[in-house]
Each structure stands twice: as C-alpha cells, then as structure tokens.
Amino acid sequence: MSFDVVLRSIFSAAFLASVLRISTPLILPALGGLITDLSGAVNIALEGIMLTSAFTGVVVSAYSGSVFLGVLAGVASGVLISFVLGWFHLHLETNIILAGIAINILATGGTIFLLYVLTGDKGNSQSLASGRVPNINIPLIQDIPFLGRVISGQHIFVWLAFILTWLVSIYLYRTPWGTHLRAVGENPQAAETMGINVKRTRMIALLISGFLASFGGMTMSMAYLTIFQREMTAGRGFIALAAVYLGGRKPWGTLLAAILFGFADALSHQLGSLRIPSQLVQTIPYIVTILALVIYNLREQAVKRERRRKFQEQHMQSMASVE
Amino acid sequence: MIRKLYMKPAVREFLRILLAITISLTLGFIITLLVSEDPVGAYKAFLTGPVSRINRTGEWIKEAITLTLLGLSVALVFKAELFSMGAEGQMLLGALVSGTISLFVPLPAILRIPLALFAAMLVGFLFGALPGYLKAHLNANEIVSTLMLNAIALRVYDYFLIFHIKPEGAGYNASDFFPKEGVLPTFIPNVPFLAEAYELFSRRAxxxxxxxxxxxxxxLVWYLMYRTPFGYELRMLGANMKFARYGGINTKKTVILTFAISGAVAGLAGAHLGMGIHEKLIANITIGIAFEGIVVALLARNNPVAVPFAALAYGYLRAGADIMERSSDVSREMVLVIQAIIILLVTAERVLPIVQQRVNNMRENTKAEAIEEGGQNVI
Structure with a gap:
C-alpha cells in the first residue's frame, strides 16, 4: 500500500470513528485517575478496577440476561474495589501504591480464577452469552456529512466518555466539593485547618474514580468486544494514568491525551501495512508522555521561581516603604 | 519476658509477616474448599509440591534467584523512600542485550557469559538512571515515568525480537535456543569427584x-547500603529528604545513583531469565514477575540480607501454585489472591496496632470485671 492511500485512510471517517472506539476505554479510567491525582493520591489500581468491572459486567449480564443489570453490577464492583483500596489506604494506612498493586494482582488472579470456576476455560468467556451495550444513532447528527459518520452509531460508552468529561470538569471547577478535593490535593494540612475532612474527600475521590474506571472496563468487554478475556485491559489503566499527566491534569486535556493514545494505537495498525513496525510507532505516545512530564515539571519550577521572585520584590518594597 | 521480646521491632515485623501469611494461606484453603473436588489433595500439592521432586525444587530455586535479584533492586529504591516500578523495562532490556550477546557474539563461554551479564547490568544501569534523573532534576513523578519506560522497553524488546532476532520465517515469536557458550553453566562444576551430583543437577534441576x-x-548490596558513604546517603535520604539536603548530601546525585544501581540489578535479573531459565528469548519473557520484586522487598522489609529468604518463601508459593494447577482442578491463579492478601496485610500499618489495642481493651475489661467481682487485684 502506498503512502497516500494510508494518509487518505487516516483522514477517513471510518478511521476517526475507530480512534474514538479505541480511546474510550482510556478516557474513562483517565478521568478517574485525574480525580484521584488531584486529591493527592495516585490510583495505580485503575487497571484492576477495569478488569473487575469488565468481568462482573459480562458474568452478570450473561446470567441475568439483562445488559442493564450487567452494567449496574459492573459499576458496583468497580466502586466496591475502590472502597477496599480506600479503606486500606485511609483507615489502615497502607501505602496507596502498594495497596493498588495488591488490588491489581487480586483482580488479575480473581477474574481468571472465577472465569475458570464458572466456565472451565481460563482464556475467555466465550461459552457465556453475555450482552452488548446499545449503539446510539441520533437522526440529525447522523446526517452531518463527515462528522455524522464519525460520531453516529457509536456505542453508548463513547457518548458517556464525553458527557462524563464534561460532568467531571463541572464537578472539579464549579462545585464546592471539587474545590475541596483540589484543596486537599494541593495542601492537605491547610485543607484540614479549613475544616475539610481530608480522609473523606480522598475516599470520595477514590469512589468516583472507581465509578469512572468501571465504565472503561465494561467498554472493553461489553462494547468493544462482547466477551471477557483474561488480562484484557492490557495495561490501559497505566496508560490512563499517563494521559492525566499528558493532559496537564485538566479534564479536557486528559480526554485529548487519551484520544492521542488511541490515535497512535490505531495509527500503528495502519502503518503496519506500510512495513513500518507497529511496535516502534506504539512507543511514540509513551515518549510524548515523558516529554510532557518534563515540560509540565519545568513549567511548575518556573512558576515557583516566579512566585518567589515576586514575593521577594514585594517584601523589598514593603521594607522600603517602612523606611 | 515475652512482652519485652514483642517490643523489639524486628520481632514485631516478623510476627506481622507470619500473621499475614497464615491468614492468607487459610483464606486460600477456604477458597480451595469451595471450588475443588479434592481440596486436601490440591492444597497438599500446593504446599509440598516444590520439594516433592528434584526438578520441581530446581524450578523453585531458579524462581527464587530471579526474585532475589528483583527484590534487591526494589529494596534499594524503597530504602531511599523512593518508588520504582521500572524493574520490568530494565529486565526486558537486560534480557534483550544479554540474549543478543549470547546468541551472536562469537566468543568462548568464559568471555561471552561475563560480557553478556555485564552488558545486561550496564543497560539496566542506564535505563534506571533515566527516571532517576527526571526525578532528581525535574521532580517528575517516578511512578509514571518508570511505567512509561516499561511500555517503551516492551515494544523495543518485541521489535528486536520479531524483526531481528527470531529465525527467518519462524511462525513463533522466539529466538533460537542459545548456543552452549551463551547459557549459564550448572552451579556444580563438572569435575570427577562431583560427577554424580553434576549429572543429577544438570539433567534434572x-x-x-x-x-x-x-x-x-x-x-554487595548489603555492603553498599551499610558500609559505604553512598549507602549512608541513601539511608539518610530515606529517613528525611530535607534533613539530608541540609546535612550537605548531594541528594540529586544520590537519587540518580540509587535508581541506576537498582536498574543494574534488575538488568541482571533479566539476563537470568534468558540465560538461566528459558535459554532463549521469548515474547512476554517478564510476564507475571514484573512487579514481584516489590512484594519480596516488602516481605524483607528492605533488608538486603532478608531478601533471599523472602524470595525463597515467595518463590515457594509461586512454584507450589504451578504444581497445584498441574496436579489438581484448582488453577494457579488462586495464589495471586493469596499474594494480594499478603501484600495488603503486610503493608497495612495499622493492622497489628488495632489487633493489639483490641486485645489490650479486652484485658482491661476482664481486669475491671475481676476487680468488681472479687475485689482482688488480678494482674
């Protein structure tokens, strides 16, 4: 395949639609990662939460015959796992990274173990007739020439990813709870003195992040695919964390960063046909993330230096005026 | 007497770990009871499997060697109160570089093997120094940077394996077996008076x-940590970063070196995966072991001398799980559940204090009751 064919296929509606589909299981957990990160805790367990919800959603929808119940159970399991994490971290004072690693191991082992018990298969849930969440076609949008074909007919979780990004940005920047949450993340002691309950705020952040990540997990098993496969999240929980930093710790930035990861992933498949090794293309987003991390921290340092300089200047002025 | 002994932190740590292991093994047995037709047989295979045959013991010891190196790598970083999840990437590159040398550099074994091991450590050192540099000079979150570097290393490893190392036209993603000059020799030398033991071990385990x-x-790590200026600086850093800086320690240099040395040890663990265990390079060579160093370091409480024992204990669980899966109807993933519970219980700072407080409360209550009832002082 020649270069321009690949180029044309990249800018096709079908390709962009697939980017959205691939990005969704990154956007949702990334939003969860953002909220915990802003509350001052790193949620390594996103991976485990996704895996648990992906599994629970498939199993419950298969046994109950209801996709809705499956999704409900998936969300509940994700929130429950986050609660366990939060309880160990906040109540028993476990290091959150170590507790997160434990949760990930528990989720990996637990899902495969239960899958084997339920189906006798350790690979996937093919023998279970699990459900798929519906697609959404909106008549008017469907008819927009190019955009219509990109966003119309996507499954419900793609829409949810965008809606939740919007809700998260309102929550974080337009409500008192969001302000409290960010205050706790910025300076827990100061927040405590202001009468904010630090532990409760962090617990709420963890529960919300479990809620968001659980949709990411179910996107994998009830929309993108319709079966559960062992370890099917394949590191997406970690990429989601990276998207938070690449996105400058802002909701819409995080969404864009997650889409960039999805784009690189989709692109690497396309470039495979140009005989460019997909492995090397796939490293690009990670390298970009490290660069973003560098730039972010350089900027932070510059801001701090600027603040210090201003403070000194003011100090000097006030000294001068006293004299 | 017992009270005094209990007060010693080392004893208390040991008790806590013992308690964690006992609780999680009991939970594991309950799970086995629920799912297995023959729970006793399955659990027996799990608990006695690794010592039931010499080749199984061999598997266990090899696992423990990898875990020891990984545990040391993590313990170094933890001791400085830093965090690294980068062992996976460092191992992958260590395995890649040492494997390439084992396969393609035409040197006799006596040169080829040391060269391969050295190269693995060097690449681990450099790849470890990178997140260290980012942390020291830019205060970049080391968890995120090491995770990113893992993802990059994994793809670089796959790329070289698939496009350059695997034999032309092979339908699988693995290299040829290493030539004899590139495989680590058996730990018993092949000399006449040890011939029988050599035969036994080289063939079976x-x-x-x-x-x-x-x-x-x-x-070496123990010496580095407790007998060198660098080790002192590292421990100071762990005790109190600010104090260390005011005390005149070049914290940036120490952070970078800590990460780098930790990377070198993890690189060596990667070399062991290729040259000692699989004897070839395979896809996903680090699967299932990447984060295990963290658990080993935790169980050893970051004490390098305790690391091999923790690795033996932990490796025993892992090896036992494999045998249980092969000889019963319980899948090996049950041990992951046990592992997770061990980590949670060992790291929960307040589990033991809470238990202790409950016990104390109970004692106080019974004492109070006794006093109320009899009026005698019962202590």
Whole structure:
C-alpha cells in the first residue's frame, strides 16, 4: 500500500470513528485517575478496577440476561474495589501504591480464577452469552456529512466518555466539593485547618474514580468486544494514568491525551501495512508522555521561581516603604 | 519476658509477616474448599509440591534467584523512600542485550557469559538512571515515568525480537535456543569427584551459577547500603529528604545513583531469565514477575540480607501454585489472591496496632470485671 492511500485512510471517517472506539476505554479510567491525582493520591489500581468491572459486567449480564443489570453490577464492583483500596489506604494506612498493586494482582488472579470456576476455560468467556451495550444513532447528527459518520452509531460508552468529561470538569471547577478535593490535593494540612475532612474527600475521590474506571472496563468487554478475556485491559489503566499527566491534569486535556493514545494505537495498525513496525510507532505516545512530564515539571519550577521572585520584590518594597 | 521480646521491632515485623501469611494461606484453603473436588489433595500439592521432586525444587530455586535479584533492586529504591516500578523495562532490556550477546557474539563461554551479564547490568544501569534523573532534576513523578519506560522497553524488546532476532520465517515469536557458550553453566562444576551430583543437577534441576552471583549481589548490596558513604546517603535520604539536603548530601546525585544501581540489578535479573531459565528469548519473557520484586522487598522489609529468604518463601508459593494447577482442578491463579492478601496485610500499618489495642481493651475489661467481682487485684 502506498503512502497516500494510508494518509487518505487516516483522514477517513471510518478511521476517526475507530480512534474514538479505541480511546474510550482510556478516557474513562483517565478521568478517574485525574480525580484521584488531584486529591493527592495516585490510583495505580485503575487497571484492576477495569478488569473487575469488565468481568462482573459480562458474568452478570450473561446470567441475568439483562445488559442493564450487567452494567449496574459492573459499576458496583468497580466502586466496591475502590472502597477496599480506600479503606486500606485511609483507615489502615497502607501505602496507596502498594495497596493498588495488591488490588491489581487480586483482580488479575480473581477474574481468571472465577472465569475458570464458572466456565472451565481460563482464556475467555466465550461459552457465556453475555450482552452488548446499545449503539446510539441520533437522526440529525447522523446526517452531518463527515462528522455524522464519525460520531453516529457509536456505542453508548463513547457518548458517556464525553458527557462524563464534561460532568467531571463541572464537578472539579464549579462545585464546592471539587474545590475541596483540589484543596486537599494541593495542601492537605491547610485543607484540614479549613475544616475539610481530608480522609473523606480522598475516599470520595477514590469512589468516583472507581465509578469512572468501571465504565472503561465494561467498554472493553461489553462494547468493544462482547466477551471477557483474561488480562484484557492490557495495561490501559497505566496508560490512563499517563494521559492525566499528558493532559496537564485538566479534564479536557486528559480526554485529548487519551484520544492521542488511541490515535497512535490505531495509527500503528495502519502503518503496519506500510512495513513500518507497529511496535516502534506504539512507543511514540509513551515518549510524548515523558516529554510532557518534563515540560509540565519545568513549567511548575518556573512558576515557583516566579512566585518567589515576586514575593521577594514585594517584601523589598514593603521594607522600603517602612523606611 | 515475652512482652519485652514483642517490643523489639524486628520481632514485631516478623510476627506481622507470619500473621499475614497464615491468614492468607487459610483464606486460600477456604477458597480451595469451595471450588475443588479434592481440596486436601490440591492444597497438599500446593504446599509440598516444590520439594516433592528434584526438578520441581530446581524450578523453585531458579524462581527464587530471579526474585532475589528483583527484590534487591526494589529494596534499594524503597530504602531511599523512593518508588520504582521500572524493574520490568530494565529486565526486558537486560534480557534483550544479554540474549543478543549470547546468541551472536562469537566468543568462548568464559568471555561471552561475563560480557553478556555485564552488558545486561550496564543497560539496566542506564535505563534506571533515566527516571532517576527526571526525578532528581525535574521532580517528575517516578511512578509514571518508570511505567512509561516499561511500555517503551516492551515494544523495543518485541521489535528486536520479531524483526531481528527470531529465525527467518519462524511462525513463533522466539529466538533460537542459545548456543552452549551463551547459557549459564550448572552451579556444580563438572569435575570427577562431583560427577554424580553434576549429572543429577544438570539433567534434572538445572540450577546455574547465577545462584552464586545472586548471593554475591546480596552481600554487595548489603555492603553498599551499610558500609559505604553512598549507602549512608541513601539511608539518610530515606529517613528525611530535607534533613539530608541540609546535612550537605548531594541528594540529586544520590537519587540518580540509587535508581541506576537498582536498574543494574534488575538488568541482571533479566539476563537470568534468558540465560538461566528459558535459554532463549521469548515474547512476554517478564510476564507475571514484573512487579514481584516489590512484594519480596516488602516481605524483607528492605533488608538486603532478608531478601533471599523472602524470595525463597515467595518463590515457594509461586512454584507450589504451578504444581497445584498441574496436579489438581484448582488453577494457579488462586495464589495471586493469596499474594494480594499478603501484600495488603503486610503493608497495612495499622493492622497489628488495632489487633493489639483490641486485645489490650479486652484485658482491661476482664481486669475491671475481676476487680468488681472479687475485689482482688488480678494482674
């Protein structure tokens, strides 16, 4: 395949639609990662939460015959796992990274173990007739020439990813709870003195992040695919964390960063046909993330230096005026 | 007397770990009871499997060697109160570089093997220094940077394996078996008076000279940590970062070096995966072991001398799980559940204090009751 064919296929509606589909299981957990990160805790367990919800959603929808119940159970399991994490971290004072690693191991082992018990298969849930969440076609949008074909007919979780990004940005920047949450993340002691309950705020952040990540997990098993496969999240929980930093710790930035990861992933498949090794293309987003991390921290340092300089200047002025 | 002994932190740590292991093994048995037709047989296979046959013991010891190196790598970073999840990437590159040398550099074994091991450590050192540099100079979150570097290393490893190392036209993603000059020799030398033992071990349980290297690394890391200025700085950093800086320690240099040395040890663990265990390079060579160093370091409480024992204990669980899966109807993933519970219980700072407080409360209550009832002072 020649270069321009690949180029044309990249800018096709079908390709962009697939980017959205691939990005969704990154956007949702990334939003969860953002909220915990802003509350001052790193949620390594996103991976485990996704895996648990992906599994629970498939199993419950298969046994109950209801996709809705499956999704409900998936969300509940994700929130429950986050609660366990939060309880160990906040109540028993476990290091959150170590507790997160434990949760990930528990989720990996637990899902495969239960899958084997339920189906006798350790690979996937093919023998279970699990459900798929519906697609959404909106008549008017469907008819927009190019955009219509990109966003119309996507499954419900793609829409949810965008809606939740919007809700998260309102929550974080337009409500008192969001302000409290960010205050706790910025300076827990100061927040405590202001009468904010630090532990409760962090617990709420963890529960919300479990809620968001659980949709990411179910996107994998009830929309993108319709079966559960062992370890099917394949590191997406970690990429989601990276998207938070690449996105400058802002909701819409995080969404864009997650889409960039999805784009690189989709692109690497396309470039495979140009005989460019997909492995090397796939490293690009990670390298970009490290660069973003560098730039972010350089900027932070510059801001701090600027603040210090201003403070000194003011100090000097006030000294001068006293004299 | 008992009270005094209990007060010693080392004893208390040991008790806590013992308690964690007992609780999680009991939970594991309950799970086995629920799912297995023959729970006793399955659990027996799990608990006695690794010592039931010499080749199984060999598997266990080899696992423990990898875990020892990984545990040391993590313990170094933890001791400085830093965090690294980068062992996976460092191992992958270590395995890649040492494997390439083992396969393609036409040198006799006596040169090829040391060169391969050295190269693995060097690449681990450099790849470890990178997140260290980012942390020291830019205060970049080391968890995120090491995770990103893992993802990059994984793709670089796959790229070289698939496009350059695997034999032309092979339908699988693995290299050829390493030539004899590139495989670590058995830990018992092939000399006449040890011939029988050599035969037994080289055929049935191929434990390699990595056993000695791992022990040497344990001693080296201990020496580095407790007997050198660098080790002092590292421990100061762990005790109190600000204090260390005011005390005149070049914290940036120490952070970078800590990460780098930790990377070198993890690189060596990667070399062991290729040259000691699989004897070839395979896709996903680090699967299932990447984060295990963290658990080992935790169980050893970051004490390098305790690391091999923690690795033996932890490796025993892992090896036992494999055998249980092969000889019963319980899948090996049950041990992951046990592992997770061990980590949670060992790291929960307040589990033991809470238990202790409950016990104290109970004692107080019974004392109070006794006093109320009899009026005698019962202590």
């Amino acid at each position: 191929n434990i390699t000279i990595m056993l000695y290297i791992a022990i040497a690394v344990v001693v």
